[in-house]
Amino acid sequence: MGITGYLKNSLAENFVRRVPVLYPYLMDLLARSESMSLEERRQLRDQLTVRTLKQAGRTRYGRRTGAARTYGEWAILEKEALREDNAAFSARGFLPAHPAATGGTTGVPLMLRRSVQSVVFEQAVIDHLVQRSSGLDWKKARIAVLRGDTFKDPADMRTPHWVLRHGGLHLACSSVHLSPATIQDFMTAIRNFSPQVLWVYPSALEAFVRLGAEFGEHSGLSDLKVVFSSSEVLDPAVRQEASRFLDVPVLDFYGQSERVCASWNLNGGEHYFMPAYGRVELLPAYEDDAFGFYEVIGTSYWNPAQPLVRFRTGDLARVRKGVGAADLEAITLGLLPFEGVEGRRSEYLLSPEGARLIGINHIPRGVPDIVQMQIVQTALAKVEIHVVPLKGFGAQTVEIILGNARQKIPDNMEIDIRITDHLIRTSSGKTPLVLRQIG
Structure with a gap:
C-alpha cells in the first residue's frame, strides 16, 4: 500500500x-x-x-x-x-x-x-x-520523517539516529532505533528541528506517541x-x-505501491476516495453486526508504463450496513464517505484444519500498557504474540491479550506471548501486524 x-x-x-x-x-x-x-x-x-x-x-x-x-x-x-x-x-x-x-x-x-x-x-x-x-507547501516545509529510512546498522545504538536531508528541510529518523532507551533522544532531536509536518508510518507513529507519553514527554512541537x-x-x-x-x-x-486508487481521512473523520486518482470497485466480502466489508479493486489512471486494470488490492473497505448500489457508486467516486480501510486480506492466520482466521486486527484493541503488538504464526498449531511493553505491563495485561486472542484463535492452537524491544520489520521498514512463517 x-x-x-x-x-x-x-x-x-x-x-x-x-x-x-x-x-x-x-x-x-x-x-x-x-x-x-x-x-x-x-x-x-x-x-x-x-x-x-x-x-x-x-x-x-x-x-x-x-x-x-x-x-x-x-x-x-x-x-x-x-x-x-x-x-x-x-x-x-x-x-x-x-x-x-x-x-x-x-x-x-x-x-x-x-x-x-x-x-x-x-x-x-x-x-x-x-x-x-x-x-x-510540502516542498518548502520542515518535515520530520519516521518511516522506513535506513542509514545505519540496526544494532548501532549510538546517537544520532537521524540525518538531515533535502538541504536541511527533512529530518529523516531511523524508526528501527526507536525504543524506551532512545525515546528521549528522539524527542529532543525532533523538538530542536521544530518540524511543521511529521511524516510517518502508522506503526512508527504508534511507538513514538506511546513511548513519548509513557516517559512523561510533552511533544513541545509548537510549529507542527x-x-x-x-x-x-x-x-x-x-x-x-x-x-x-x-x-x-x-x-x-x-494507497498502494501499485497506485491503483487512493483515499484520505482528516483527524478521524470520514474517508473519501479520490476520483481523479484511479477507478474504484467495491466487491462484497462479508458483514458483521454494524458494517459491510468490501474488497477494494482498483484501476490505475496515471501510469502508462504499467497500466493495471481491475487490480485486487487485498484491502477491505468498511461501509455502513445496508448501503444500496447508488450510494456505493457515489462512495467509489468520492462523493459519499466510507468508514475506513479495515485491513489487509493478508492479515489472517491458518488453522490446523486449513481455515483462514480473520479479524486478527481486533486482538490489540483495548490492550493497555503496550507500545505495539505483532502476531507471528510459526506453525499451523502455534502462534507467537510479540509485545513491546510499557511500564504497567503485567499479568492483567497478559490476561486481556489472551482473552482477545481466544476470540479469534481456536483452542487447538498454542499461543505464546513474548516480550521484545523491537518487532519484525519487512525490507521496506514496515511492521506488519500479522506474519505467517509456516512455509
Whole structure:
C-alpha cells in the first residue's frame, strides 16, 4: 500500500516530481475534482478509464486476454499474476520508466514500473492533501520523517539516529532505533528541528506517541501543523492518541505501491476516495453486526508504463450496513464517505484444519500498557504474540491479550506471548501486524 523514497538531491527531486506544465495541470485537476457533481465524476471516470484500457491493450497481458473488451469484461487481476509475469503488464513509452519494488509481508518482491506521469501525480496528491489540510507547501516545509529510512546498522545504538536531508528541510529518523532507551533522544532531536509536518508510518507513529507519553514527554512541537500518515493502515486508536499527544490533526492517506486508487481521512473523520486518482470497485466480502466489508479493486489512471486494470488490492473497505448500489457508486467516486480501510486480506492466520482466521486486527484493541503488538504464526498449531511493553505491563495485561486472542484463535492452537524491544520489520521498514512463517 505506498509512496517511494525521495531523491537525495532536493533540486533534482523538485524537477522530477514537479515537472513544469504537467504538475500545475494535475494540481488543478485534483482541486477541480473535489467540487465535481456525480455526473461530472462519472464522466471523468469513464474518460480516464478509456485511456487506461487503451494503454493496457498494448501490453502483452492485454493482447493475450483480448484488449477490445469493455471495462467490465476485463478479469480481476491478482497480485500473483503481476508477480509471476511482470513484463506482461509493461508498456513502452517515449520516456523511461522508474523502477520500483515492494516486498509486502512475504519478502517476495513485486517489481513495478512507474511513468513520469505517475511520479508527478503522486507528488501532486501529497502536495494537494497537505496544503488543503494545513496550508503548508510540502516542498518548502520542515518535515520530520519516521518511516522506513535506513542509514545505519540496526544494532548501532549510538546517537544520532537521524540525518538531515533535502538541504536541511527533512529530518529523516531511523524508526528501527526507536525504543524506551532512545525515546528521549528522539524527542529532543525532533523538538530542536521544530518540524511543521511529521511524516510517518502508522506503526512508527504508534511507538513514538506511546513511548513519548509513557516517559512523561510533552511533544513541545509548537510549529507542527499536521501529521501525514501513509503506507500502512492507521488504527483509529493510534490516530486519537497521536492527535491528543501532538495537538494537531492527523491526515491519513491510503494507497498502494501499485497506485491503483487512493483515499484520505482528516483527524478521524470520514474517508473519501479520490476520483481523479484511479477507478474504484467495491466487491462484497462479508458483514458483521454494524458494517459491510468490501474488497477494494482498483484501476490505475496515471501510469502508462504499467497500466493495471481491475487490480485486487487485498484491502477491505468498511461501509455502513445496508448501503444500496447508488450510494456505493457515489462512495467509489468520492462523493459519499466510507468508514475506513479495515485491513489487509493478508492479515489472517491458518488453522490446523486449513481455515483462514480473520479479524486478527481486533486482538490489540483495548490492550493497555503496550507500545505495539505483532502476531507471528510459526506453525499451523502455534502462534507467537510479540509485545513491546510499557511500564504497567503485567499479568492483567497478559490476561486481556489472551482473552482477545481466544476470540479469534481456536483452542487447538498454542499461543505464546513474548516480550521484545523491537518487532519484525519487512525490507521496506514496515511492521506488519500479522506474519505467517509456516512455509
